[in-house]
Amino acid sequence: MDNLLLIRYGEIYLKGLNRPYFLRALLARVKEAVRPLGGQVWLKDARLFVQGVSDMDACIQRVTKVFGVHSVCPAVHLPKADFEQVCAQAAEMMRGMTGTFKVDARRSDKRYPLDSPEINAKMGGYILRNVPGLKVDVHHPDHVMNVEIRDEAYLYVKVIEAAGGMPVGTGGKAALLLSGGIDSPVAGYMIAKRGVELCAVHFYSYPYTSERAKEKVLDLARIISQSCCGIKVFVVPFTDIQLKIHEKCADDYTTLIMRRFMMRIAEKIAQREGAEALITGESVGQVASQTMTALHMTNMVVSMPVFRPLIGFDKIEIIRYAEKIGTYETSCLPYEDCCTVFTPRHPATHPKLDKILESEARLDGDALIEEAIRNTEIVEC
Amino acid sequence: MIYLDNSATTRVCPEAAQAAYTCMTEGYFNPSALYVPAMEAEKQMTLCREALLSAVHAPQGSRAVFVSGGTEADNLAILGGMQSVRDGLVLYSAGEHPAVREACEALRTVRSKEIPLDRDGFVSLEKLEGMLNEEVRLICVMQVNNETGAVMPIREIAALRDRLCPRALLHVDGVQGFLRVPFDMGQSGADSYALSGHKIHAPKGIGALIMGPRCRLTARQIGGGQERTLRSGTENTPGIAGLLAAVRHYPKDADLRAMKLRLWEQVKALIPQAVYNGPDPASDRSAPHILNLSLPPVRSETMLHALEGDQIYIGLGSACSSHKQRVSRVLSAMGIAGQRAESALRFSLSPLNTMEEMDFAAQALKKHYETYSQFVRR
Numbered sequence: 135m136d137n138l139l140l141i142r143y144g145e146i147y148l149k150g151l152n153r154p155y156f157l158r159a160l161l162a163r164v165k166e167a168v169r170p171l172g173g174q175v176w177l178k179d180a181r182l183f184v185q186g187v188s189d190m191d192a193c194i195q196r197v198t199k200v201f202g203v204h205s206v207c208p209a210v211h212l213p214k215a216d217f218e219q220v221c222a223q224a225a226e227m228m229r230g231m232t233g234t235f236k237v238d239a240r241r242s243d244k245r246y247p248l249d250s251p252e253i254n255a256k257m258g259g260y261i262l263r264n265v266p267g268l269k270v271d272v273h274h275p276d277h278v279m280n281v282e283i284r285d286e287a288y289l290y291v292k293v294i295e296a297a298g299g300m301p302v303g304t305g306g307k308a309a310l311l312l313s314g315g316i317d318s319p320v321a322g323y324m325i326a327k328r329g330v331e332l333c334a335v336h337f338y339s340y341p342y343t344s345e346r347a348k349e350k351v352l353d354l355a356r357i358i359s360q361s362c363c364g365i366k367v368f369v370v371p372f373t374d375i376q377l378k379i380h381e382k383c384a385d386d387y388t389t390l391i392m393r394r395f396m397m398r399i400a401e402k403i404a405q406r407e408g409a410e411a412l413i414t415g416e417s418v419g420q421v422a423s424q425t426m427t428a429l430h431m432t433n434m435v436v437s438m439p440v441f442r443p444l445i446g447f448d449k450i451e452i453i454r455y456a457e458k459i460g461t462y463e464t465s466c467l468p469y470e471d472c473c474t475v476f477t478p479r480h481p482a483t484h485p486k487l488d489k490i491l492e493s494e495a496r497l498d499g500d501a502l503i504e505e506a507i508r509n510t511e512i513v514e515c
Numbered sequence: 516m517i518y519l520d521n522s523a524t525t526r527v528c529p530e531a532a533q534a535a536y537t538c539m540t541e542g543y544f545n546p547s548a549l550y551v552p553a554m555e556a557e558k559q560m561t562l563c564r565e566a567l568l569s570a571v572h573a574p575q576g577s578r579a580v581f582v583s584g585g586t587e588a589d590n591l592a593i594l595g596g597m598q599s600v601r602d603g604l605v606l607y608s609a610g611e612h613p614a615v616r617e618a619c620e621a622l623r624t625v626r627s628k629e630i631p632l633d634r635d636g637f638v639s640l641e642k643l644e645g646m647l648n649e650e651v652r653l654i655c656v657m658q659v660n661n662e663t664g665a666v667m668p669i670r671e672i673a674a675l676r677d678r679l680c681p682r683a684l685l686h687v688d689g690v691q692g693f694l695r696v697p698f699d700m701g702q703s704g705a706d707s708y709a710l711s712g713h714k715i716h717a718p719k720g721i722g723a724l725i726m727g728p729r730c731r732l733t734a735r736q737i738g739g740g741q742e743r744t745l746r747s748g749t750e751n752t753p754g755i756a757g758l759l760a761a762v763r764h765y766p767k768d769a770d771l772r773a774m775k776l777r778l779w780e781q782v783k784a785l786i787p788q789a790v791y792n793g794p795d796p797a798s799d800r801s802a803p804h805i806l807n808l809s810l811p812p813v814r815s816e817t818m819l820h821a822l823e824g825d826q827i828y829i830g831l832g833s834a835c836s837s838h839k840q841r842v843s844r845v846l847s848a849m850g851i852a853g854q855r856a857e858s859a860l861r862f863s864l865s866p867l868n869t870m871e872e873m874d875f876a877a878q879a880l881k882k883h884y885e886t887y888s889q890f891v892r893r
Contacts, residue, residue, distance in 0.1 A: 341820030341887075377890055385893050477892070 136211055139193060140288055141182035144204030144298055159301035159329075160202040166363050167196040179242060179284050198294060199361045201327050202301035207280070209290035217248065220287045221260035224279050227291060232267040233276035241283040253281055297327065302362040305329030308411040308441065309404035311396060312336050312367065314351040317415030317444055317452055319358055319461040324443040325413050326362040333407050334365050334515075335400045337372035342476075353464050355515035361459075368403050369511040372396075375502050376476050383493035386482040389423045391493055393432045399503055401436040403510070411439045417447050422481035431485050517827045517872045521714070522661055522691055522805060522863035527757065528716035534760035535718055535753040546750055547741065556752050563759035567723055570694060570762055571708055574701035576728035580742045581755055584722035585690035586614035587735075588709030589655075591724050591746070592686045593618040595732040596653060596707070597625050603652035606630050608638045608667065609848035610660045615688055625652060632848045636665035636793040637800070638672060647679035654685050658692030658708075662845045662861055663793025664805025666696055673704025684729060690714055690722075694765045695804050706730045712754060716865070717761035721754030769866030772803035774873050778862060779806055781877035786810060786884050792851055792859055804864040810884055811854035812891040818860060821883040827876050830861040 141164065146156045157177060164182055165175045173187035182203075187193040190208065197206050212223055228235065239253035248256065258270055261279065268277075282288040310322035312334040326332050336351045352367060359365040375395050379388050400412050416424045423432070433440055444452055456462035482489075518526065527535075538559070544550070546557040564579040573579075582588050593615065597605065605627045607619045619627040630646060633639045638656055647654075654676060656667050669687055676683050684706040692698060693710040700708055707730045711722040726732065738747030779796045782789045791808045794801040810818060815831050822829055831843070846856045862876070 341817050341824060341883075344816065344820050345823070380890050479892070 136185070137190070138183050138185040138209055138211060139187075139190065139197065140207045140209040140282075140290060141184065141197060141203055141296075142205050142207070143182070143202055145300060146202060147180075156202070156301060156304055159304045160200075163200050163202060163301045163303070163363055164197060167200050168193060171196070181282075181284075194294060196360070198296040200301075201297050201299035201329065201361055202304075203296040204298055205296050206294050207290040208292055208294075209288050211286045211288045214243070214246065214283055214287040217253075217256070220281070220289070221257050222264075224257055224281065224289050225261045225264040227289060228261055228265050228268065228277065228279060231265070231277050234269050234271035234274070235261065235277040235279060236270060236272045236275040237261070237279045237281060239281040239283070243283050243285070246283050253283070257281060297361055299327035300329030302326060302329055303331050305331075306411075307331040307333065307407065307409040308413050309400050309407065309409045310334045310365075310413040311400050311415075312351055312355060313415070314347060314354065314465070315415070316449075316456050316462065316465040317417065317420075318413075319354045319415075319465060320452055320455045320459065321413050321415035321441075321443050323358050323361065323459050323461070324455075325441055326358065330411075332358070332362055332365050332413075333404070333409060334367045335396075335403050336367055336369050337396055337399075338369050339373045339376055339476075340371070342373060342376075350464060350467050352513055352515055354461055355513075357461050357464065358459070359515045365515045366407070367513045367515050369513060370399055370403075370506050371509050371511075372506060375506060378497055378502060380476055382496040384489060385478050386480055387485060387490055387493050388476060388478050389481050390428055390431055390485050391490060392476065393423050393428075394435045394490070394494070395499070395503065397432055397436045397440075398499075399506055401438050402503065402507060404438060409438075411441055412436065413441045413443070415444055415452075416442045417444045417449075417452070420449065422483045425483050427484050428482075431487060431490060434487075517825075517868075517876055519862045519864060519868065519872075519876060520828050520830045521865040521868075522861065523830050524713045524719065525716045525865050526867060527713075527718050528761055528764055530764045531717045531757040531761040535757035538753040538756040542752070542756070546752060547739070559752065559759065560750060560755050563755050563762075564723075566759055566762045567710070567725060571689070571710075571725055572699040572701050573708075573725050574727060577700070578726050578743075580724045580726060580745050581750060582722050582724055582746055583720055583751070584713065585612070585688065585709055585711035588690075588711070588722050588724040589614040589686070589688055590618050591732060591735050592707045592709060592730075593653065593655065594621065595735050595745075596684060596686070596730065597622050598733040600625055600652050604628060604650045605653045605655070606643070606646060606651060607655040608632065608657065610636060610638070610663070610665065610667075610845050611655060611657055612661060612688060612690070615655050615657070615686075619655060630654075630656070632665075632845070634849055635795075635800075636660055636663040636845065636849050638667050640668065640671055640675065643672065644675055644679070647675055647683075649680055649682075651676075651680040651683040654683055655688065656685070657688040657690075658698060659689075659696055659802040659805070660793070660845060661691045661805075662843055662859075663807045663849070664691075664796075664802035665793050666692070666800050666802055669698075669703045669705060677704065691805070692802065694762065694767075695771065696802050700725065700727065712758040712761060715761050715765055717758040718754055721751050721758050723758075766866040770803075771864050771866065771868075774864050774868055774870060775803060775806050775862075777870055778873040778877055779808070781874060782808065782880055785877055785881040788884075788888075790855065792846060792849070792855070806862040806864075808860055808862070809851075809855045809858045810860065810880065810888075811858045813884060813887045814857055815859055817887055818858070818880070818883060821887060822876075822879055825879045827879055829876075830863060831859070 171187040237254045237258045239250040355365045355367045544553040544556045567579045608630045609632045631642045686707045687705040689708045690711045706727040708725040713719040842856045
């Protein structure tokens with residue numbers, strides 16, 4: 135008898151011939167998550183297993199954040215030959231519980247003398263006789279004793295839900311425009327969850343925003359990186375561009391022109407990093423630069439696809455999501471934005487392209503962009 | 516590096532650091548223990564108490580209670596002082612630090628009310644007079660305002676108290692004044708005085724509440740009965756040793772005001788738009804080490820971070836509140852609003868600063884002002 139962590143995956147089951155590719159990626163991601171705690175991770179017979187870690191609770195915490203993991207179960211495994219002994223172990227695990235229970239058996243070793251319904255009945259009977267205070271309810275049980283008969287017998291009661299999604303790295307790579315607000319970390323998380331590796335681009339307006347504001351953005355990147363195995367953050371100095379825009383461009387267009395510069399810079403960085411798409415936290419109509427017309431104007435400066443997973447979300451829905459993934463509190467820290475200087479009082483909500491182009495013609499855009507990228511700082515989170 | 520945020524905290528002086536170190540590695544005994552080395556630790560505490568009482572000219576019958584710092588000292592004076600009072604009124608100036616204001620507002624059995632400030636940031640004696648009556652049990656006014664450097668008229672306030680509500684106690688938060696602005700507790704009429712070590716080059720985590728003869732308190736922290744049951748918990752002996760050394764070695768001859776005036780004169784000459792907030796920097800009603808000025812239209816945070824690029828570190832209104840609201844509560848209470856309030860900067864000096872640093876800071880301010888004043892919200 136021995137303790138281990140049994141890891142179940144979800145959507146990868148649906149994959150056909152390339153399932154091994156996804157499983158290899160999942161195994162690699164779980165190994166990376168578990169590495170600081172020691173122990174072994176292996177894949178066998180449609181399950182991943184972790185054993186020998188220094189701290190099982192910390193291990194569960196880390197593994198449940200890995201995309202591609204559907205749920206994890208702290209389990210006991212023991213030789214399956216002596217069914218009586220397996221039942222005794224199951225009863226031992228249920229001792230002290232009260233209320234109702236059922237046994238849910240899965241027999242992947244089809245040569246095992248008992249089939250699943252027989253295991254359910256026999257083990258259920260055993261537990262009922264040996265654990266006082268428990269009754270059977272097969273429809274709405276308080277507790278479920280899960281039994282998996284594989285190379286050995288695996289027993290577990292607790293099933294902990296995990297992040298779901300697909301293993302990071304199986305879906306390509308994308309660059310996230312990460313601001314430090316509530317939305318962009320959520321947007322990044324949602325795309326990463328689909329197996330996409332992330333890098334992030336942050337625009338830094340020193341001295342209008344501070345070192346603390348930058349640190350906050352890096353903290354956000356660190357929170358999401360727990361699920362996606364590290365994020366490279368590109369911190370782009372943006373003050374000069376903002377000052378030039380403020381100086382030379384039409385007032386009501388400054389935010390929009392700024393957004394267009396951000397997209398151009400992000401695309402260039404993305405290309406260098408081998409990313410194939412950009413991700414933003416925009417949602418239709420949230421602010422003036424996110425009206426449909428404005429989004430069209432910012433979109434047209436790049437040729438890469440731009441993913442906006444929050445496009446149809448209300449703010450309150452985004453906040454709930456941010457709370458769930460643990461970024462909300464950090465996003466709400468107040469170090470930010472002394473840069474109201476750059477926010478026009480009446481931004482254009484129905485911008486005209488010719489006016490934008492006219493304003494932008496007054497700037498040496500290519501030189502500004504090159505300069506900003508040259509001075510970009512890279513932080514591994 | 517030019518450090519001009521000494522009202523937030525100060526660099527620990529070598530003597531204090533050494534004293535704390537020696538205490539930690541050699542004189543580490545618990546002062547409550549019965550053997551001889553422990554008595555030595557207790558002796559150090561007595562010396563420090565005496566040094567504090569003498570530094571503020573505490574009257575006969577006063578005592579010093581060691582606490583963790585200014586906030587705890589204020590909390591103890593207010594929450595501990597009012598615990599057994601069943602009804603009445605507590606007054607606090609609109610310039611008080613949150614450690615005082617929040618404590619007053621947290622009182623359950625006693626109501627609290629704010630005393631308005633005048634345009635220069637002083638407690639308005641006229642308004643205060645109208646607020647004093649037999650119902651008042653406690654008046655809290657700081658010695659020196661942490662944002663503007665206004666030296667509050669404690670003696671006048673005590674005189675009004677003596678005339679209109681003699682049983683009311685007067686608590687003075689001396690965190691920003693202790694050693695930098697002379698204080699005579701006996702003559703001032705104050706009943707309690709809060710001080711903090713880390714503002715005068717002692718380590719963080721040590722402070723004291725000086726209790727005058729009329730001051731009666733209920734403990735806020737109970738347990739082993741240390742500090743004559745007023746503050747249980749093993750005494751912070753390294754902090755106390757550091758505090759004693761810092762008080763003994765505080766350079767009393769440092770001319771903080773000369774440096775402050777040099778800074779102000781230079782800034783005024785280089786940036787005509789500069790205005791000071793609070794009392795006239797040259798007046799002796801302005802603390803010698805604090806200068807609050809506005810450089811509209813450049814926002815405080817922008818200038819702060821721009822100076823940070825030159826390794827010049829200054830404060831906004833108050834470092835304690837930089838996590839909270841944007842416009843300073845104190846400046847609002849003085850009727851300062853709009854761009855002037857949003858561009859307010861606080862320079863706070865210590866004897867470690869030099870005249871050259873003042874010149875350098877003024878030049879840096881001018882340089883950044885020229886850049887950033889061009890970019891204002893349209």
